[in-house]
Amino acid sequence: MSVLAELERACAGGHVRPAEAADAVDGALPSHVATPAGTGEVAAVVRVAAEHQLSLVARGSGTKLDWGNPPRAVDLVVDLSGMRRVVEHATGDLVARVEAGTPLAAFQEVLSGAGQRLPVDELVPGTTIGGLVATGCCGPCRMLHGAVRDLITGLTFVRADGVVAHSGSKVVKNVAGYDLAKLLTGSYGTLGIVTEVIFRLRPVAPHRRYVVATFDDEGALTAPLGAMLGSQVAPSALEVDRALPGGPVTLAALVEGREAGVTARAEAAAGLLGRSAAASDLPPARWGTLPGPTTVKVSAGVGATPAVLASLRGLAAEHGCSPAVRGSAGVGVLFVGLGPEAEVRAVAGLVGALRDRLEGLGGSAVVLRAPSEVKAALDVWGPVKGLDLMRRVKAQFDPEQRLSPGRFVGGI
Secondary structure, eight states, rough: OOOHHHHHHTTTEEEEEEGGGGBBBTTOOOOOEEEEEHHHHHHHHHHHHHTTOOOOEEEEESSTTTTTTTOOOOSSSOOOOOOOOOOOGGGGGGGEEETTTHHHHHHHHHHHHTTOOOOOOOOTTTOBHHHHHHOOOOTTTTTHHHGGGEEEEEEEEEETTSSEEEEEETTHHHOOOHHHHHHHHTTTTSSSSEEEEEEEEEEEESEEEEEEEEEEEEHHHHHHHHHHSSSOOOSEEEEEEEESSOOOOEEEEEEEESHHHHHHHHHHHHHHTTTTOEEEOOOTTTTTTOOOSSEEEEETTOOOOOHHHHHHHHHHHHHHHOOOOEEETTTEEEEEOOOTOOOOHHHHHHHHHHHHHHHHHEEEEEEOOOOOHHHHHHHOOOOOOHHHHHHHHHHHOTTTTOTTTOSSSOOO
């Protein structure tokens, strides 16, 4: 029996087809695309792939397939877009179980009917649950509610050998020694294919106010940012935005809750942010979006945002480029964006120099997405602590290196 016939047999509830140019994963073209209808079919497809030594990449809507390194090889794309059910929504327990191919926006719409939400921002339109977990990428709401990994109470995934495994509070048995939800979140599909996720939810806040202030430079930002971080305002998010390296900086605080409390806290926030502060029911422009098309995720300590902005201003002049910066000053995670006009050498030089500066702050810079010629000129992930341990984990979960090979740190 041919590989195609075996895949079709394994994927009886879904379908299998030859790959097309649009199925390429960051430039790597697969041979086949399988669209299973559930976890059981994903497992069957992966077993066929294991038997024939096929490398594979899981896909939801494909919005983040160009993140990380290009795969060394990909024979098969496992398309999860046919798995988009909200399997269970326990409204009283604020918990929901959802399939990985479900668009985040569709999931939020279902939850909103019960006055609930998953407190995660859709940084990339079209993001699915599987892509959200695979990249672990967070937006403004992380400040109050935590990262994606903190909101997962359990998940189901398919191992590289086609065995279905479970982790979390709603299963009978877990795998000893690992918090699998945290381990798989942000692993770019290199340890297993996540098929279902159980999330902890939050009620929809009845009222929201955004308080926005503008500062001439990063030096003027330092005192108000420190005041907000040490205040009783308790913002849900604290976002910074700078369109040009030497331009003004905006700081926006989101406060949520009951109307009276929100009004009082917004007034307090305005007092801390200074004379330019203004409140609105609408988010500021570019709130919760990524700059790009080259996007670098910068992680540094809380309160380090002014220092990062100052470094970028100097490095931009040195390397002849003009990065935009926006992101979560409240948790020390910023996104640096460079346009298509930036020269490859300038981008590579900026990223390398920025990594050197961040080392003194205990931070890091990871290139999330970039044109292929930029990726070829630099190390997308940069220096990573604990790489030897990560390689040992990869060897245990995927000894034949067939799951998204090479996409993750250190070529994992």
